[in-house]
Amino acid sequence: WVNEEKEIHCDTVIISTGASAKYLGLDSEQKYLKLGGGVSACAVCDGFFYRNHEVVIVGAGDSACEEAHYLSKLCTKVTMLVRRDEFRASKIMAARVKNTENIEILFNTETEEVLGDGQVVTGVRVKNNQTNEVTDIPSTGFFVAIGHKPNTDIFKGFLDLDETGYIINAKPGTSKTNIDGVFVSGDAADHVYRQAVTAAGTGCMAALDAERYLAAKDSTFEVSTPSYN
Ligand SMILES: Cc1cc2nc3c(=O)[nH]c(=O)nc-3n(C[C@H](O)[C@H](O)[C@H](O)COP(=O)(O)OP(=O)(O)OC[C@H]3O[C@@H](n4cnc5c(N)ncnc54)[C@H](O)[C@@H]3O)c2cc1C
Incomplete structure (x- = not known):
């Protein structure tokens, strides 16, 4: 029918x-996704555009670890946001990320807002869900790696x-x-x-x-x- x-x-x-990438659903995330201004759900596809940039990736599973590691080879710094106090990924994938010098992992950290200048992403506002401390991370790319449906x-x-x-x-x-x-x-x-x-x-x-x-x-x-x- x-x-x-x-x-x-x-x-x-x-x-x-097909399969649809899952997003956080924040208004700012959707805005810059639609503008093509720095939000992506595919590091392998879009990582190259962020060569020598600082990026943020959200996710805690094997795919997120693999994508963070992939980005670390292109970008100067990768900040990985993990909502809980541990990875969901396998030990080997988590270890690979932990052992990569230019990946910083922020546990207990959630995305508050994707910051931008109206055209492109300029940073990500995050909140530590244990201390409620809010921090702005400079970034030109926001990668979402929380799964597909x-x-x-x-x-x-x-x-x-x-x-x-x-x-x-x-x-x-x-x-x-x-x-x-x-x-x-x-x-x-x-x-x-x-x-x-x-x-x-x-x-x-x-x-x-x-x-x-x-x-x-x-x-x-x-x-x-x-x-x-
Ligand atoms: C941001 C992003 C960048 C990407 N960049 C690259 C890249 O550089 N290189 C690369 O190789 N791959 C890339 N990919 C992956 C690539 O787009 C997909 O792997 C590919 O499009 C999958 O093709 P598909 O035909 O299976 O599904 P899709 O292309 O997703 O097509 C599925 C279609 O089915 C329709 N549909 C869904 N449900 C129904 C229904 N019930 N009834 C009727 N129609 C329906 C949808 O509307 C859609 O048109 C990227 C993906 C994303 C999200």
């Missing part, structure tokens, strides 16, 4: 609904999902789901890479799998041969 108005029937479906709620109860909601590939190495004729590509089934190039690759796999599925159902259906001319 499209917009609860139109019913479409089909012989095969490819799901590519796959856009798969509508498939709950129909398709096999993992505990976070990512669609499970019924047969690893293919785009097949647990339902015959339903295929998945991109971030909706990928909690590891979540990149445009991997999404495009699995999109190609899903297209080929769907074509082969249709051809197997109907001998008059022609599978297109990729042309590289």
Whole structure:
């Protein structure tokens, strides 16, 4: 059903609904995110723009540690904000961050506001949730690494999902789901890479799998041969 108005029937479906990055939800964060002025949820994608800058990253899991470490190789200083008094990350990832000279970890610290000049981020106002002390950290980038949510709620109860909601590939190495004729590509089934190039690759796999599925159902259906001319 499209917009609860139109019913479409089909012989095969490819799901590519992606995954949405989680944000803190602060007005200032959303403002600079929309302006493209220094808020990002992907260090690997946007880190390069902050080469030789000071940045702040929020998060405490494995992904946050990995992204902080990645940023530390590009930026002069990375301040990592951890809400609790410990990491949620594995010991090895936490140790890697702790042992990196230009990463400063602020535990028990929450983001109050992303500061800016109306166009770009200039700092981050943080509060220690134990002492209530408020500090402004100079920064041109604010990275949010608090997880992603796959856009798969509508498939709950129909398709096999993992505990976070990512669609499970019924047969690893293919785009097949647990339902015959339903295929998945991109971030909706990928909690590891979540990149445009991997999404495009699995999109190609899903297209080929769907074509082969249709051809197997109907001998008059022609599978297109990729042309590289
Ligand atoms: C800030 C940022 C920067 C990035 N930069 C890079 C980069 O430099 N290089 C790189 O390789 N990757 C980058 N990525 C990652 C890349 O954007 C994703 O990996 C890629 O877009 C995933 O493609 P996808 O088709 O799976 O999902 P998406 O591109 O997210 O597309 C999903 C689509 O499905 C739609 N949709 C969702 N639910 C429904 C529904 N119920 N019904 C109908 N439609 C629905 C959505 O509106 C959306 O249009 C970046 C990501 C972010 C957040």
